[in-house]
Amino acid sequence: MKTVAVKNIERANSETIDALGKLGVATVHEAQGRIGYLKPYIRPVYPHAQIAGSAVTVLLQPGDNWMIHVAMELCQPGDVLIAACTADCDSGFFGDLLAESAMARGVRGLVIEGGVRDTASFQDMGFPVWSKAVSAQGTVKETLGAVNIPIVCAGQVVNPGDVVVADDDGVVIVDRQDAEKVLKKGLERERKEAEKRAMFAEGTLGLDIYNMRPRLQEKGLVYLDNLEEYFQFKG
Numbered sequence: 421m422k423t424v425a426v427k428n429i430e431r432a433n434s435e436t437i438d439a440l441g442k443l444g445v446a447t448v449h450e451a452q453g454r455i456g457y458l459k460p461y462i463r464p465v466y467p468h469a470q471i472a473g474s475a476v477t478v479l480l481q482p483g484d485n486w487m488i489h490v491a492m493e494l495c496q497p498g499d500v501l502i503a504a505c506t507a508d509c510d511s512g513f514f515g516d517l518l519a520e521s522a523m524a525r526g527v528r529g530l531v532i533e534g535g536v537r538d539t540a541s542f543q544d545m546g547f548p549v550w551s552k553a554v555s556a557q558g559t560v561k562e563t564l565g566a567v568n569i570p571i572v573c574a575g576q577v578v579n580p581g582d583v584v585v586a587d588d589d590g591v592v593i594v595d596r597q598d599a600e601k602v603l604k605k606g607l608e609r610e611r612k613e614a615e616k617r618a619m620f621a622e623g624t625l626g627l628d629i630y631n632m633r634p635r636l637q638e639k640g641l642v643y644l645d646n647l648e649e650y651f652q653f654k655g
């Protein structure tokens with residue numbers, strides 16, 4: 421790993437990013453063919469935050485949050501800080517002071533495969549955080565990592581400028597160059613889901629909406645009138 425900080429990165433169109441954020445994680449994940457989802461141990465620190473933004477990537481060393489300070493200067497309004505560590509570490513890399521700094525720069529949130537602290541403050545401040553752990557354990561500023569290079573965070577490759585979408589369901593990454601295409605598919609999916617949801621709300625069953633009855637029969641599902649029949653049937 422080169423200890424570098426890349427100053428300029430390409431970002432997706434801001435309207436596209438915002439629209440992906442409105443669709444939410446599950447719809448975006450489906451729309452792009454079920455890829456890009458961070459491992460589900462990455463959880464929101466507080467509920468009902470929903471964001472999307474351009475990834476500013478941070479590669480941290482264990483127990484060291486120096487590179488978050490370096491990354492902060494390179495953030496623009498609308499960015500999301502996304503940090504991974506060179507080795508497993510749950511220390512509290514980020515707290516209310518760094519959140520204050522991030523908010524001042526217009527950063528929309530933090531995703532970190534590591535720990536965070538001062539967590540009560542994040543909700544009060546309205547700064548959403550998704551993390552692997554909560555830990556009061558402090559960190560130092562000693563060892564260089566990198567900023568804005570491709571990283572692997574919770575099992576997914578994240579390139580600087582990719583779109584990070586995060587909500588109560590976790591975090592999904594959209595390749596920057598696929599953002600428009602994924603948005604189009606996501607909007608189409610949302611429209612279809614709205615139709616289905618209206619049918620469910622009226623009481624129509626999934627069995628009929630999805631025309632499942634012939635397939636259930638084909639697979640051999642047998643309907644019985646009562647449990648007695650079951651015991652006879654079982655023989």
Ligand SMILES: O=C([O-])CC(=O)C(=O)O
Nearest residue numbers: 513514515516517518559
């Ligand atoms: O300063 C740190 O090392 C992390 C922290 O607690 C904060 O940002 O408030």
Ligand SMILES: [Mg+2]
Nearest residue numbers: 515516517538
């Ligand atoms: Mg603190």
